[in-house]
Amino acid sequence: MFLNTNWMEVLDTVFRSLVSLLTLFLITKMLGKKQVSQLSLFDYVIGISIGNFAAEMTINVESQYMNGIVAVIMFGLVAYLVSIWTMKSIHIRRFFMGVPTLLIQNGKLMEKNLKKVKFDINDLLEECRSNGYFDINEIAYAIMEANGTLSILPKGEYKPLTVQDMNLKPSKQGLCANVIIDGKIMYENLDNIHKTEKWLLKELKIKGKKLEDILLATVDINDKLNTYGRNDDEKAFDVLE
Numbered sequence: 001m002f003l004n005t006n007w008m009e010v011l012d013t014v015f016r017s018l019v020s021l022l023t024l025f026l027i028t029k030m031l032g033k034k035q036v037s038q039l040s041l042f043d044y045v046i047g048i049s050i051g052n053f054a055a056e057m058t059i060n061v062e063s064q065y066m067n068g069i070v071a072v073i074m075f076g077l078v079a080y081l082v083s084i085w086t087m088k089s090i091h092i093r094r095f096f097m098g099v100p101t102l103l104i105q106n107g108k109l110m111e112k113n114l115k116k117v118k119f120d121i122n123d124l125l126e127e128c129r130s131n132g133y134f135d136i137n138e139i140a141y142a143i144m145e146a147n148g149t150l151s152i153l154p155k156g157e158y159k160p161l162t163v164q165d166m167n168l169k170p171s172k173q174g175l176c177a178n179v180i181i182d183g184k185i186m187y188e189n190l191d192n193i194h195k196t197e198k199w200l201l202k203e204l205k206i207k208g209k210k211l212e213d214i215l216l217a218t219v220d221i222n223d224k225l226n227t228y229g230r231n232d233d234e235k236a237f238d239v240l241e
Helices: 007-031 041-059 065-088 090-097 111-116 121-130 187-192 197-207
Strands: 101-105 139-144 150-154 177-181 214-219 225-229
Touching (some): 041 065, 065 090, 101 111, 121 150, 177 187, 197 214, 197 225
Antiparallel strands (some): 101 139, 139 150, 177 214, 214 225
């Protein structure tokens, strides 16, 4: 089997794979994070097409890989131009990206809109459960977003309590800085929060922790150091048991 292998063809496939991977990475970087996080129908079609071109360019050694590269670049360029046009024109945005659709309005099912988005009752109930609503009577509005996700606004009596509802003073919030990762000090993050290595080691000593034993350490907006040690020696358990 290996004796009859055309190694030049294998090397050509390896080269094609690297070229297609690099091309895909550059095109995806150009299109931005939206391409992988919030796929509209148009983005979905573009993504599938580009993937097919890359696969064909990699596997089909009889075709010129430059043809595949050109095809990927052209589709990526079209997607990039469409993303620019949709930011400038609401009409173009509606055409390519679609518009949200009301599925529940004032607690009432919108049967016409359900048919429009090809959603049956079971599909709607499943999406509601995925959002944490097992009783559809708790929902005031449900909107099918342009990317296919379901946004839900519960009725007033089913909304979770907030700090404002309870007349409480909210605590100060902000992002935590990762100052130790895998036992290594993140000096740049320390500088960003105006702390020093000396301060960090002192805090670790107060907590009775050693640097090499820390898997993760963070500093919150109140300058509190939180540490998470290595638990490799602890036996994991099956959550289903």
